[in-house]
Amino acid sequence: MPTKLSVNLNAIAMLRNRRDLPWPSVEGLGRIALQAGAAGLTVHPRPDQRHIRFSDLPVIRALIDDEFPDAEFNIEGYPSEDFMALCEKTEPEQVTLVPDDPSQATSDHGFDFRASSELLKPIVARLKKKGMRVSLFADGDGDGEAVKLARATGADRIELYTGPYGGCFDDPERGAKILDDLGRTADAALAEGLGVNAGHDLTVANLPALIKRIPKLAEVSIGHGLTADALEYGMAETVHRFRRACGQPV
Numbered sequence: 590m591p592t593k594l595s596v597n598l599n600a601i602a603m604l605r606n607r608r609d610l611p612w613p614s615v616e617g618l619g620r621i622a623l624q625a626g627a628a629g630l631t632v633h634p635r636p637d638q639r640h641i642r643f644s645d646l647p648v649i650r651a652l653i654d655d656e657f658p659d660a661e662f663n664i665e666g667y668p669s670e671d672f673m674a675l676c677e678k679t680e681p682e683q684v685t686l687v688p689d690d691p692s693q694a695t696s697d698h699g700f701d702f703r704a705s706s707e708l709l710k711p712i713v714a715r716l717k718k719k720g721m722r723v724s725l726f727a728d729g730d731g732d733g734e735a736v737k738l739a740r741a742t743g744a745d746r747i748e749l750y751t752g753p754y755g756g757c758f759d760d761p762e763r764g765a766k767i768l769d770d771l772g773r774t775a776d777a778a779l780a781e782g783l784g785v786n787a788g789h790d791l792t793v794a795n796l797p798a799l800i801k802r803i804p805k806l807a808e809v810s811i812g813h814g815l816t817a818d819a820l821e822y823g824m825a826e827t828v829h830r831f832r833r834a835c836g837q838p839v
């Protein structure tokens with residue numbers, strides 16, 4: 590089964606939020622992503638709503654339900670009571686729990702399962718009771734014991750935090766070492782019966798080696814790199830459209 594792609598809409602939402610205008614449209618670009626064959630949409634609402642707004646969630650839920658019933662909605666975030674209530678109301682197919690502090694600019698580490706495995710058990714159970722698959726953001730450091738503790742929470746999957754791997758775009762030697770650690774973490778998780786997702790700073794350039802090392806990688810969620818590519822590869826056509834609007838022959 591090929592690795593599924595879930596398109597993270599946070600970067601689109603952040604651009605939209607620069608103005609009090611409805612574009613770029615989170616719903617519209619989510620629709621284009623699903624029309625192009627993405628398996629799902631991911632959002633990471635944060636308490637200050639600086640990217641995704643809570644009001645975006647029912648819109649994306651309806652988009653998937655009404656137009657793409659085979660697609661999945663993945664909501665990521667720190668399991669505060671507010672976040673849990675949002676998930677229970679929206680009922681995404683998957684919830685990815687992330688140990689984010691509200692002050693963090695972006696996610697930059699996985700759970701410390703030695704400290705938080707017991708705390709996560711009732712949270713995971715509460716989400717699963719409503720039929721949501723639960724994935725836990727995990728460091729890809731090859732720590733098999735931590736993976737066992739992740740399994741003990743009752744979660745279905747882990748999501749490997751691939752930020753350090755993505756950051757090695759100019760240091761292939763270090764990238765290979767990190768890839769080895771990610772691979773060993775995935776092997777341990779799969780041996781425990783956990784599914785494996787991955788995300789953070791993945792790109793067209795670094796994905797193939799990750800999937801080669803982890804052929805059973807279930808899903809990648811990608812936002813920043815994918816949005817950067819969408820801008821780059823869509824720029825020429827867009828300039829043509831605006832030149833036409835200026836009355837220029839194109």
Ligand SMILES: CC(=O)[C@@H](O)[C@H](O)COP(=O)(O)O
Pocket residue numbers: 597599600632633640665687694695696726788789812813
């Ligand atoms: C868990 C994870 O790595 C992503 O959700 C990441 O946090 C994306 O969020 P931003 O694009 O808002 O940084």
Ligand SMILES: NCC(=O)COP(=O)(O)O
Pocket residue numbers: 597631665748787788789790791810811812813814815
């Ligand atoms: N779960 C990771 C994610 O959704 C996207 O992260 P990024 O591609 O924006 O770094």
